[in-house]
Amino acid sequence: MSAAEQIDPSIDHYLAEFSRIERDLPGSDDSKRVRSTELKRFAETGFPTVRDEEWKYTSLAAVEKRRFEINDESAAIDKSALDAFMPKGFEAHRLVLVDGYFNAGLSDLNDLPAGVTVRSFADHLRDNAGVGVKAQEVDDEPGSLAAMNAAFFTDGAYVETASGAVLEKPLHIICVSSGAHDDRMTQVRHRYVFGENSQATIVEHAIGLGDKAYFANVVTEAVMGRNAQLKRVRLQEESERGYHVSAFFGQQRRDSRIFNHAFDLGGRLARIDTNSRLVDQNAEVHLNGVFVPTGRQHMDNHTMIDHDTEHSISREQYKGVLAGHGRGVFNGKILIRKDAQKTDSDLSVDALLLSDKAEVDAKPELEIYADDVTAGHGSTVGQLDEDAVFYLKSRGISEEGARAVLTYSFANALVEQLGIAPIERYVEATLLKKLPGGEAFADLA
Amino acid sequence: MAAHEQDVEQLVAEREYEAGFVTDLESDTVAPGLDEDVIRFISSKKEEPQWMLDWRLEAFRQWKQMKMPKWPHLHYPPIDFQKISYYSAPKSAADKPKSLDEVDPKLLETYEKLGIPLREQEMLAGVEGAQYPTSGSNVAVDAVFDSVSVATTFKDKLADAGVIFCSISEAIREYPELVKKHLGTVVPRGDNFFAGLNSAVFTDGSFVYIPKGVRCPMELSTYFRINAENTGQFERTLIVAEEGSHVSYLEGCTAPQRDENQLHAAVVELVAEDDAEIKYSTVQNWYPGDENGKGGIYNFVTKRGDCRGDRSKISWTQVETGSAITWKYPSCVLNGDNSVGEFYSVAVTRGMQQADTGTKMIHVGKNTKSTIIAKGISAARGEQAYRGLVKILPSATNARNFTQCDSLLIGDKCGAHTFPYVESKNSTAKLEHEATTSKIGEDQMFYCLQRGLSEEDAVSLIVNGFCKDVFKELPMEFAVEAQKLLNVTLENAVG
Numbered sequence: 001m002s003a004a005e006q007i008d009p010s011i012d013h014y015l016a017e018f019s020r021i022e023r024d025l026p027g028s029d030d031s032k033r034v035r036s037t038e039l040k041r042f043a044e045t046g047f048p049t050v051r052d053e054e055w056k057y058t059s060l061a062a063v064e065k066r067r068f069e070i071n072d073e074s075a076a077i078d079k080s081a082l083d084a085f086m087p088k089g090f091e092a093h094r095l096v097l098v099d100g101y102f103n104a105g106l107s108d109l110n111d112l113p114a115g116v117t118v119r120s121f122a123d124h125l126r127d128n129a130g131v132g133v134k135a136q137e138v139d140d141e142p143g144s145l146a147a148m149n150a151a152f153f154t155d156g157a158y159v160e161t162a163s164g165a166v167l168e169k170p171l172h173i174i175c176v177s178s179g180a181h182d183d184r185m186t187q188v189r190h191r192y193v194f195g196e197n198s199q200a201t202i203v204e205h206a207i208g209l210g211d212k213a214y215f216a217n218v219v220t221e222a223v224m225g226r227n228a229q230l231k232r233v234r235l236q237e238e239s240e241r242g243y244h245v246s247a248f249f250g251q252q253r254r255d256s257r258i259f260n261h262a263f264d265l266g267g268r269l270a271r272i273d274t275n276s277r278l279v280d281q282n283a284e285v286h287l288n289g290v291f292v293p294t295g296r297q298h299m300d301n302h303t304m305i306d307h308d309t310e311h312s313i314s315r316e317q318y319k320g321v322l323a324g325h326g327r328g329v330f331n332g333k334i335l336i337r338k339d340a341q342k343t344d345s346d347l348s349v350d351a352l353l354l355s356d357k358a359e360v361d362a363k364p365e366l367e368i369y370a371d372d373v374t375a376g377h378g379s380t381v382g383q384l385d386e387d388a389v390f391y392l393k394s395r396g397i398s399e400e401g402a403r404a405v406l407t408y409s410f411a412n413a414l415v416e417q418l419g420i421a422p423i424e425r426y427v428e429a430t431l432l433k434k435l436p437g438g439e440a441f442a443d444l445a
Numbered sequence: 446m447a448a449h450e451q452d453v454e455q456l457v458a459e460r461e462y463e464a465g466f467v468t469d470l471e472s473d474t475v476a477p478g479l480d481e482d483v484i485r486f487i488s489s490k491k492e493e494p495q496w497m498l499d500w501r502l503e504a505f506r507q508w509k510q511m512k513m514p515k516w517p518h519l520h521y522p523p524i525d526f527q528k529i530s531y532y533s534a535p536k537s538a539a540d541k542p543k544s545l546d547e548v549d550p551k552l553l554e555t556y557e558k559l560g561i562p563l564r565e566q567e568m569l570a571g572v573e574g575a576q577y578p579t580s581g582s583n584v585a586v587d588a589v590f591d592s593v594s595v596a597t598t599f600k601d602k603l604a605d606a607g608v609i610f611c612s613i614s615e616a617i618r619e620y621p622e623l624v625k626k627h628l629g630t631v632v633p634r635g636d637n638f639f640a641g642l643n644s645a646v647f648t649d650g651s652f653v654y655i656p657k658g659v660r661c662p663m664e665l666s667t668y669f670r671i672n673a674e675n676t677g678q679f680e681r682t683l684i685v686a687e688e689g690s691h692v693s694y695l696e697g698c699t700a701p702q703r704d705e706n707q708l709h710a711a712v713v714e715l716v717a718e719d720d721a722e723i724k725y726s727t728v729q730n731w732y733p734g735d736e737n738g739k740g741g742i743y744n745f746v747t748k749r750g751d752c753r754g755d756r757s758k759i760s761w762t763q764v765e766t767g768s769a770i771t772w773k774y775p776s777c778v779l780n781g782d783n784s785v786g787e788f789y790s791v792a793v794t795r796g797m798q799q800a801d802t803g804t805k806m807i808h809v810g811k812n813t814k815s816t817i818i819a820k821g822i823s824a825a826r827g828e829q830a831y832r833g834l835v836k837i838l839p840s841a842t843n844a845r846n847f848t849q850c851d852s853l854l855i856g857d858k859c860g861a862h863t864f865p866y867v868e869s870k871n872s873t874a875k876l877e878h879e880a881t882t883s884k885i886g887e888d889q890m891f892y893c894l895q896r897g898l899s900e901e902d903a904v905s906l907i908v909n910g911f912c913k914d915v916f917k918e919l920p921m922e923f924a925v926e927a928q929k930l931l932n933v934t935l936e937n938a939v940g
Binding site: 053057338341351353354355356358359360361362363364365366367368369370371372373374375376377378379380381382383 | 516837839852854855856857858859860861862863864865866867868869870871872873874875876877878879880881882883884
């Protein structure tokens with residue numbers, strides 16, 4: 001096999017880019033070998049195309065034709081630049097990454113409770129030669145973009161909770177792409193290692209500044225010990241020219257729980273893969289997601305829940321609001337393996353199409369090999385109830401306003417389930433701002 | 446309960462194929478292999494005009510460029526298309542029988558063994574003046590034995606109404622303009638791998654033409670049987686319903702038992718003009734292979750209906766209990782405004798059977814409606830997938846879809862999968878999809894047993910209830926047969 005024949009020019013660029021920065025990447029010699037293997041895996045398949053079933057509705061052609069480069073350092077960012085993205089009254093420990101590097105000045109990691117470690121993943125790798133670039137417990141991270149991330153990632157957040165530790169205040173991880181230079185990429189990897197009976201809330205907040213095109217590729221690994229609980233919030237507000245790809249890989253031991261809440265509001269194109277593997281009894285995963293593509297935004301949510309053994313629970317609820325030329329994709333797969341008897345699983349996806357130029361493609365999948373299970377899914381696509389619009393109009397609300405309020409309440413049903421009031425209000429306000437006529441109802445939030 | 450479940454599996458495995466027998470007919474068979482000469486041979490054997498041969502050859506050229514689809518949730522060894530014989534006709538077909546005495550007795554014997562409502566063998570043989578004896582039941586039969594239509598009944602009565610019901614080969618000779626106008630317009634030659642193959646080598650099938658404003662006076666029915674060794678069947682069916690007409694077409698299949706896998710790649714095209722309605726029902730019970738997956742029919746079918754006219758309606762109903770592999774997606778293209786598409790399906794997989802089946806509803810016209818009800822029953826080591834697509838194009842204002850797929854699992858070695866695609870490009874469209882997967886509830890069983898039903902009856906009752914929404918869509922004659930088939934299929938399933 002001649003490499004030149006196999007590899008297209010865009011891959012050539014990334015191979016060259018890797019050799020350029022390889023020396024500076026954090027990790028032991030072992031890690032370097034893993035990174036090379038992952039680079040090879042990425043190079044072999046390259047960027048996924050629409051011929052790939054998993055990418056049927058999402059084209060990365062725009063990403064592929066650009067030549068993104070790793071930032072050598074993070075751009076200098078003033079704290080005030082982030083003010084607009086800070087939910088009011090949100091008290092949290094804060095870890096800020098700018099252009100793929102930990103920024104101590106903007107972060108606030110004092111007064112962490114005993115037994116909880118939160119630090120730069122790059123630092124953690126440098127200090128511990130035994131730590132790998134990929135979590136051992138997560139057996140498999142499919143997809144060439146996850147491989148690309150494993151090869152290139154420059155930093156991220158490392159969170160470890162000791163047995164029984166509880167992080168009272170949420171951890172707010174802000175990942176900023178400064179957009180200071182053209183065609184830069186942010187490759188970030190977070191790892192959460194939860195000890196038995198530990199508990200934490202983590203908000204992963206992606207923010208894009210500036211008006212230059214960039215590519216953000218984020219991977220999060222979560223290894224959940226027995227009876228551990230993670231509430232994870234993904235808040236995606238990339239800039240209009242940001243391409244955002246994010247993958248989550250969870251691995252859940254007995255009685256552990258993951259509550260995942262995703263809010264996709266920004267970005268030119270966003271592709272989110274959320275995967276969790278329930279390897280022990282009574283593990284539980286809840287995935288909630290709201291995606292609101294407007295203008296020319298494209299948002300693609302893929303989820304995969306792998307019920308590996310008996311008595312595990314999954315719940316999944318996604319809601320999409322599509323306006324303008326927005327395009328939304330949802331693919332939710334539930335795999336119930338042979339031994340996963342007594343699995344209890346349910347998935348629903350609802351989409352609200354507000355414009356004739358918008359499009360939604362949904363596919364809830366079930367793959368079931370065990371007979372004593374409860375598994376169901378539902379999906380709907382529709383529009384606002386004209387009777388309800390009429391009712392609001394008869395109460396003196398403008399047509400546009402009535403539609404904004406109804407749309408808002410459709411999405412809000414999931415926002416309300418979050419249980420972190422400052423973020424709920426922040427998401428609601430951002431959502432209303434995106435909807436035509438919504439500004440007038442800002443006080444609803 | 447555990448002991449009971451074991452019995453279930455054991456019994457499912459032991460069920461034998463009732464229609465398993467081979468009729469020893471003299472066949473006029475071409476040697477295995479496929480090239481342009483074989484296609485020329487088929488075409489000349491059928492006395493086809495030049496345009497038909499050219500059409501086939503073009504299809505063959507396109508097919509050679511195509512690859513077998515890899516996306517279905519099916520596992521089977523690669524098929525060698527050069528090992529299949531592409532033409533097989535019973536000798537008796539060369540000389541159509543005038544009375545019962547002239548009918549090949551083996552053929553009559555076959556029908557007898559099938560025990561399907563075909564006992565009126567005089568009718569089958571086309572004996573003049575013979576009346577269908579069951580009062581209230583009006584079924585015309587075009588029996589396809591292997592690839593050639595051997596008997597057609599009720600021709601006169603249909604001719605009076607202006608309905609054309611004949612084999613496709615006859616239609617190509619007798620009504621070339623009609624065939625030319627519609628053939629390949631719903632399923633083009635290059636549509637997919639199996640449709641391409643069928644277009645090149647199809648040997649027979651049915652042709653139905655219902656003229657404007659005519660309500661077909663009886664149900665039309667065709668029984669397909671695969672008989673000769675190593676022959677694939679490649680039927681081509683074309684049904685054209687002109688403005689304001691109505692037709693109900695029934696198709697039923699059983700096949701004799703044998704060890705070699707047999708390939709079946711049919712194409713069915715339906716055309717419904719303004720206000721026309723076509724109801725297409727299928728009961729498929731081909732040989733599924735033995736409990737180790739040896740033998741059995743590979744069934745790769747392309748069925749598609751085009752609701753071309755406004756207010757037209759196409760309804761697919763299928764009961765799939767046979768075949769080792771089923772790959773089948775009866776679809777509706779809803780072009781006309783206010784047109785309606787329906788799909789009702791019961792699929793059963795047991796033993797080592799695999800099915801990847803579902804439907805496509807493409808909404809193009811305004812106010813188009815579609816309904817999908819799919820029920821899957823998986824037992825023993827059966828694998829079943831529902832794969833469906835509902836697509837709303839920007840022009841389909843006020844389109845409406847309702848989809849429901851339910852799976853019933855019997856035993857812990859089977860699988861049931863659901864892959865429903867929904868694509869909407871119109872903001873006024875309303876789509877709903879729901880799916881559930883479950884097993885027969887212990888409480889349901891307990892209730893039935895406690896009322897004095899045997900386990901077998903209880904399961905039969907519950908399964909029939911599960912499938913009721915689909916069975917009630919079948920024409921009466923078929924509903925009874927389908928219910929019986931399902932009962933027989935799962936008879937020993939639950940001990």
